[in-house]
Amino acid sequence: MHKHSFRRSCAALAATTSLVLAASACGGTTKQDVAEEGGSTTTAGKADPGAPTKKGLTVGFLPKQVNNPYFTVADKGGEKAVRQLGSTYKEVGPSSGTDTAGQVSYVNTLTQQQVDAMAVSAQDPGALCTALKQAMKNGVKVVTYDSDTRPECRHAFISQASAEDLGRTQVRLLAEQIGHKGEIAILSAAQTATNQNAWIEIMKDELKDPKYKDIKLVKIAYGDDDAQKSFQQTQGLLQEHPQLKGIISPTTVGIKAAAQYLSGSKYKGKVRLTGLGVPNDMRKYVKNGTVEAFELWDPAKLGELAARTAVALSSGQITGKEGETFDAGPMGEYTIGEDGVITLGKPTVFDAKNVDDFDF
Structure with missing residues (x-):
């Protein structure tokens, strides 16, 4: 027990x-x-x-x-x-x-x-x-x-x-995948979501560590846990920030939509994606090389x-x-x-x- x-x-x-x-x-x-x-x-x-x-x-x-x-x-x-x-x-x-x-x-x-x-x-x-x-x-x-x-x-x-565990581990996962260097963005759910906001605050705190000095958080986008909006927000992030190296999406709807966009784009395998996802949603994106690793409970x-x-x-x-x-x-x-x-x-x-x- x-x-x-x-x-x-x-x-x-x-x-x-x-x-x-x-x-x-x-x-x-x-x-x-x-x-x-x-x-x-x-x-x-x-x-x-x-x-x-x-x-x-x-x-x-x-x-x-x-x-x-x-x-x-x-x-x-x-x-x-x-x-x-x-x-x-x-x-x-x-x-x-x-x-x-x-x-x-x-x-x-x-x-x-x-x-x-x-x-x-x-x-x-x-x-x-x-x-x-x-x-x-x-x-x-x-x-x-x-x-x-x-x-x-x-x-x-x-x-x-714990909010600590989730906020920090998502940053660590992405940092490893992009070699601790480059521009990153966050694709969240609704702007009012308590859990999302708590995790994002801890992500920002984690990024203050000197080991992330070469990583820059350039944008937090909100997809409102809507698949189409999250897909469009991912597209918008890459248009606004062509040098983007990685995206963290701490929402199961967001990460799936972002993976869907990346897998059909020139950014597949170049822009790393991690966050909180459901295995049944993410399996094909792991197998086709769009996503290396993600997490959830x-x-x-x-x-x-x-x-x-x-x-x-x-x-x-x-x-x-x-x-x-x-x-x-x-x-x-x-x-x-x-x-x-x-x-x-x-x-x-x-x-x-x-x-x-x-x-x-």
Whole structure:
């Protein structure tokens, strides 16, 4: 059984926290305010690790986008775990990755339907706060996964890997591929995406290291997790910066679209591409020489951990406080870190040697 006890470093936490506060649409709420509203990770009752796992719960999953292949895999992992734990699973969500108002209305719908818990991947760090606080006030346990809201607007956040690990490893991967020299760009998702922004801040910090003195970040482009827009943004990057040596795309939709563009262009094999990708999307681009290596976590495991955390919260085994531990079944034992963050584990690097070993 694996033990996972993670803490984000101060630098990562500062980067994430400052970003979340800066981008927040419902600023000015303190933990005391939340306590008075009746929902908070800081005022919850005492955890009972030995409490029996409740059955017959209803757990709602609200991804950023329902028809996104990444969230399909993640939510299937969540569904499987919910069913194994003897509870009912439901999924709702917008069909666009930038429909924040739609996400808010789905949170309200799940609250009205009196689900016991919800797992939400937030499109925007602050926009869902009011709705999520209302859900918590109504007794709903709120877990965020993949992309967080502000800490006081949920009980726990399931992080893919630490922001530190993901930000720094993507820079290191690309630096190795371009010989630590040349112009690079980042192709992100939406400008408001909490996780993307946290990783980008850490990428910038990593690039300050003297070993990257010959690498220059020339542009951050946003493809809004839309395949066509991401394809066009890649094309635009290469037109604007003909000397570009590499692109980091920390989004599965973005890296696939960028690989598609590069593989059919004169830049194939000349401009390096890395970032966060799904093996089934990226396999052909690894095999045809467009992409050397990329990384990700297993989204099915991320969804599974979100589900197991939601049920543990609903069962009173944890409340979301730092230092609490819980048994996530076959996944092992997890410890809750600072600000209610639970980290899945370190990212996996995929290349020609191992890409055929994975099917997601």
